[in-house]
Amino acid sequence: MTRKSGGAKERLSDSEYEERFIQNRQKGDVYIVKFHGDSTVYRGIPIIESSAAFKEPLSFDFRVLSPEDEAGVQKRLVSNIEYAHTTA
Secondary structure: OEEEEOOEEEEOOHHHHHHHHHHHHHHOOOEEEEEOOOOOEEEEEEEOOOHHHOOOOOEEEEEEEEOHHHOEEEEEEHHHEEEEEEOO
């Protein structure tokens, strides 16, 4: 997710992503996600099992749906998110 600030997109904080991805465990929303240093824009389902599973650095499971050659479950760092938003 991103916020608009004066016309520019502003990245959410890691804790805000953590909260949304924990909630997404039940909802299963599909997100568009771009990571720093990676030119690929992914479509998938980000999930954090619970805040009790919180470890530094904060990571999440990302079920990649596309691109197809990247499909599957990946472990990613929240801090590496450049932007993320739901497809809904």
